[in-house]
Amino acid sequence: MQATLQATTEILEERGFAALTIEEVANRAGVGKATVYRWWSSKGTLAFDAFGARFLERHPLPDTGSLEGDLLAALRSWITVVDGTTTGRVLTGLLAEVQRDPELADEWRQRFVGVVRTQQMIMIERAIARSEISADCDSNVVLDLLYGPAYHRLLHSHLPLTDEFARHVVDIIVRGLTVGDVGTHEELS
Amino acid sequence: MQATLQATTEILEERGFAALTIEEVANRAGVGKATVYRWWSSKGTLAFDAFGARFLERHPLPDTGSLEGDLLAALRSWITVVDGTTTGRVLTGLLAEVQRDPELADEWRQRFVGVVRTQQMIMIERAIARSEISADCDSNVVLDLLYGPAYHRLLHSHLPLTDEFARHVVDIIVRGLTVGDVGTHEELS
Amino acid sequence: MQATLQATTEILEERGFAALTIEEVANRAGVGKATVYRWWSSKGTLAFDAFGARFLERHPLPDTGSLEGDLLAALRSWITVVDGTTTGRVLTGLLAEVQRDPELADEWRQRFVGVVRTQQMIMIERAIARSEISADCDSNVVLDLLYGPAYHRLLHSHLPLTDEFARHVVDIIVRGLTVGDVGTHEELS
Amino acid sequence: MQATLQATTEILEERGFAALTIEEVANRAGVGKATVYRWWSSKGTLAFDAFGARFLERHPLPDTGSLEGDLLAALRSWITVVDGTTTGRVLTGLLAEVQRDPELADEWRQRFVGVVRTQQMIMIERAIARSEISADCDSNVVLDLLYGPAYHRLLHSHLPLTDEFARHVVDIIVRGLTVGDVGTHEELS
DNA sequence: GCGTAACCGAGACGGTACGTCCCGTCTTGAT
DNA sequence: ATCAAGACGGGACGTACCGTCTCGGTTACGC
Numbered sequence: 001m002q003a004t005l006q007a008t009t010e011i012l013e014e015r016g017f018a019a020l021t022i023e024e025v026a027n028r029a030g031v032g033k034a035t036v037y038r039w040w041s042s043k044g045t046l047a048f049d050a051f052g053a054r055f056l057e058r059h060p061l062p063d064t065g066s067l068e069g070d071l072l073a074a075l076r077s078w079i080t081v082v083d084g085t086t087t088g089r090v091l092t093g094l095l096a097e098v099q100r101d102p103e104l105a106d107e108w109r110q111r112f113v114g115v116v117r118t119q120q121m122i123m124i125e126r127a128i129a130r131s132e133i134s135a136d137c138d139s140n141v142v143l144d145l146l147y148g149p150a151y152h153r154l155l156h157s158h159l160p161l162t163d164e165f166a167r168h169v170v171d172i173i174v175r176g177l178t179v180g181d182v183g184t185h186e187e188l189s
Numbered sequence: 190m191q192a193t194l195q196a197t198t199e200i201l202e203e204r205g206f207a208a209l210t211i212e213e214v215a216n217r218a219g220v221g222k223a224t225v226y227r228w229w230s231s232k233g234t235l236a237f238d239a240f241g242a243r244f245l246e247r248h249p250l251p252d253t254g255s256l257e258g259d260l261l262a263a264l265r266s267w268i269t270v271v272d273g274t275t276t277g278r279v280l281t282g283l284l285a286e287v288q289r290d291p292e293l294a295d296e297w298r299q300r301f302v303g304v305v306r307t308q309q310m311i312m313i314e315r316a317i318a319r320s321e322i323s324a325d326c327d328s329n330v331v332l333d334l335l336y337g338p339a340y341h342r343l344l345h346s347h348l349p350l351t352d353e354f355a356r357h358v359v360d361i362i363v364r365g366l367t368v369g370d371v372g373t374h375e376e377l378s
Numbered sequence: 379m380q381a382t383l384q385a386t387t388e389i390l391e392e393r394g395f396a397a398l399t400i401e402e403v404a405n406r407a408g409v410g411k412a413t414v415y416r417w418w419s420s421k422g423t424l425a426f427d428a429f430g431a432r433f434l435e436r437h438p439l440p441d442t443g444s445l446e447g448d449l450l451a452a453l454r455s456w457i458t459v460v461d462g463t464t465t466g467r468v469l470t471g472l473l474a475e476v477q478r479d480p481e482l483a484d485e486w487r488q489r490f491v492g493v494v495r496t497q498q499m500i501m502i503e504r505a506i507a508r509s510e511i512s513a514d515c516d517s518n519v520v521l522d523l524l525y526g527p528a529y530h531r532l533l534h535s536h537l538p539l540t541d542e543f544a545r546h547v548v549d550i551i552v553r554g555l556t557v558g559d560v561g562t563h564e565e566l567s
Numbered sequence: 568m569q570a571t572l573q574a575t576t577e578i579l580e581e582r583g584f585a586a587l588t589i590e591e592v593a594n595r596a597g598v599g600k601a602t603v604y605r606w607w608s609s610k611g612t613l614a615f616d617a618f619g620a621r622f623l624e625r626h627p628l629p630d631t632g633s634l635e636g637d638l639l640a641a642l643r644s645w646i647t648v649v650d651g652t653t654t655g656r657v658l659t660g661l662l663a664e665v666q667r668d669p670e671l672a673d674e675w676r677q678r679f680v681g682v683v684r685t686q687q688m689i690m691i692e693r694a695i696a697r698s699e700i701s702a703d704c705d706s707n708v709v710l711d712l713l714y715g716p717a718y719h720r721l722l723h724s725h726l727p728l729t730d731e732f733a734r735h736v737v738d739i740i741v742r743g744l745t746v747g748d749v750g751t752h753e754e755l756s
Numbered sequence: 757g758c759g760t761a762a763c764c765g766a767g768a769c770g771g772t773a774c775g776t777c778c779c780g781t782c783t784t785g786a787t
Numbered sequence: 788a789t790c791a792a793g794a795c796g797g798g799a800c801g802t803a804c805c806g807t808c809t810c811g812g813t814t815a816c817g818c
Contacts, residue, residue: 018289023799032770037801095344096285100207105346113347140348141338141357148337149330151344155284157294158302159329168330176365212778221791226780396667401804410765415806473722474663478585483724491725518726519716519735526715527708529722533662535672536680537707546708554743590773599796604775761816769808775800782795787788 003029008050013086017047017093044097044104051090061119067127068174071146075166083161117143133177145173192218197239202275206236206282233286233293240279250308256316260335261359272350306332322366334362381407386428391464395471422475422482429468439497445505446552449524453544461539511555523551570596575617580653584614584660611664611671618657628686634694638713639737650728684710700744712740
């Protein structure tokens with residue numbers, strides 16, 4: 001079980017998610033295929049477990065004292081972990097797999113997206129506590145605005161994940177959140 | 190060739206990208222497998238061609254006269270085309286495939302991402318022309334901020350693509366872009 | 379152990395020897411696989427034990443007073459037990475298994491073939507005692523001539539095990555054995 | 568296809584039918600497993616084809632001029648081909664397989680048993696033509712009496728296939744057939 | 757009457773082969 | 788001459804059992 005995850009990690013780092021094969025994992029781990037299937041229902045869940053915690057460890061919650069500082073630190077940290085790294089390729093591979101396996105999608109939402117967002121949400125809550133932003137700000141939308149563009153570039157690779165990009169993104173979000181106590185979007189149709 | 194695309198479209202709509210096989214396409218189209226390979230190098234490019242133009246047709250460039258109106262119209266249109274539809278599932282399937290096939294990734298960037306963004310960029314340019322926003326605004330970042338969160342929710346399905354979501358996203362972006370000329374948020378702290 | 383044999387018998391009767399697995403026997407008997415292996419070294423020996431005595435009980439030694447009567451009664455009894463019955467299918471299944479498992483082959487010879495033949499041999503000995511046939515007649519060959527053709531038809535199923543078949547076989551054997559003392563067939567040519 | 572049969576023959580000769588594996592055949596022949604399955608529906612039919620003609624070639628129809636001579640020559644030839652040889656072990660392996668695979672059983676009857684018997688029947692017909700034996704003699708029973716005991720010893724291996732055995736068997740059969748123009752088995756109940 | 761050992765069910769384990777599905781390439785026969 | 792039809796070598800799939808091996812829980816025995 002440990003050996004299986006170890007073998008999985010190795011293959012993921014050597015050749016990426018697409019080349020991951022239950023057969024090879026079993027061989028490398030010196031384990032029967034049936035044993036792998038007994039513990040993981042698909043190569044998606046296996047890869048997810050091998051990938052798992054590692055990501056969260058490497059992408060901790062920042063605490064700089066200001067919303068802008070936090071968001072920027074978080075985004076920079078994410079980019080560092082993900083851009084041009086094995087982790088990044090595994091992440092995109094997993095995200096791809098999630099699109100074709102609904103069962104994995106559940107796991108993904110609960111054990112990855114949920115965990116990351118619950119943690120990162122604290123940044124927004126702290127900003128509200130500090131009265132930097134309005135209390136009725138939708139923190140989910142803020143997180144989507146922060147990470148959405150980053151995933152967008154990672155997945156489409158139409159443009160690089162530069163530090164400038166990070167600064168721009170954070171800048172616009174923070175301005176958008178902190179400017180207006182007057183006027184709401186409800187005016188829009 | 191027409192029959193091949195037709196068959197591809199049918200399968201995509203019936204059972205999604207993951208269930209698409211060249212073998213079945215050829216059988217359904219009454220065409221030899223070799224003939225399919227002669228025209229498309231992978232099932233990714235085939236699906237892309239079958240999916241292709243349809244998306245652009247259904248997601249036209251809006252022109253409401255204001256940046257906020259344009260962005261909101263664009264995002265709403267995207268959500269309509271993609272949320273809970275076959276098109277949406279094909280889009281996520283293709284995006285997944287793009288992660289594992291670098292050759293397809295090139296095609297994707299050039300023939301999909303590039304085309305959409307070139308078109309949508311016009312919204313930003315018009316806003317600059319109208320002096321709604323600063324001329325040195327990075328229009329690429331704006332598009333990432335607009336579509337990134339949407340793709341984010343589509344791919345992770347952690348939260349629904351509601352109209353409220355669209356309004357919030359656009360509201361924050363527009364505020365973030367338009368406030369800047371009167372000062373910076375640092376003053377608020 | 380009783381339960382194991384019971385379960386084995388059930389499976390043999392329901393689905394035949396080929397479908398017999400230790401795994402299912404253990405499950406049905408509510409017994410651990412290891413326990414089955416503790417008592418039987420292979421599914422061959424297990425099936426043999428479950429099949430075992432039953433055959434001999436159902437195929438007793440006849441005593442009609444004449445060689446011809448005995449042989450015919452024996453052959454008819456064998457056919458009745460074996461033709462179109464579950465017992466017959468188990469017998470052929472076991473005989474098949476014996477071909478691939480030399481260890482089982484030993485058991486088979488000692489505990490089945492040996493027992494049956496020792497018993498049936500008595501028919502020949504009685505015929506010799508009655509002076510129906512010569513004392514230097516090879517009783518082993520006689521038994522092979524009696525049961526060989528029967529097994530032949532059972533295993534190849536090229537022709538049915540009719541009563542006419544039994545009568546012909548016995549007739550030829552008996553004639554072949556009893557004519558000898560008055561001369562040889564060469565005189566007839 | 569030729570390579571497949573070649574590989575099959577090799578494995579059969581090296582390690583016997585029980586050790587025959589489609590997987591290994593495919594590997595040795597440098598052929599996809601699917602290709603093997605495309606031509607042979609089971610390892611039984613495959614082994615049968617590889618075994619096939621060879622047996623008939625090696626076991627020709629004798630023609631000595633007398634029934635006794637023919638039967639003895641045939642039986643001796645069979646014993647030579649089969650006793651202690653690879654061919655013999657393949658034959659018993661196949662016969663075992665025939666017991667568990669009804670589809671193979673059909674093939675076996677039509678393409679092996681049928682062919683051999685049709686050929687060997689000629690011996691009996693010639694004896695009838697020569698008036699050695701009665702015309703209403705059941706030639707099927709004669710063949711069963713000739714080969715039945717031989718298969719019996721081969722499969723149960725309770726006794727060796729000696730030449731003495733062959734002579735005894737043939738002797739009894741021939742006497743049984745040629746003695747009596749008087750008295751018929753119908754007298755029996 | 758209470759430890760303690762033997763037993764045994766349950767089933768996980770490392771393996772092997774199964775038969776199937778597609779892959780992308782190559783051959784063939786009919787139009 | 789083109790192309791549908793589909794055979795081909797290949798590789799991974801997920802499953803079924805093999806025979807071995809821990810695990811606990813339950814008896815039943817000796818103290």
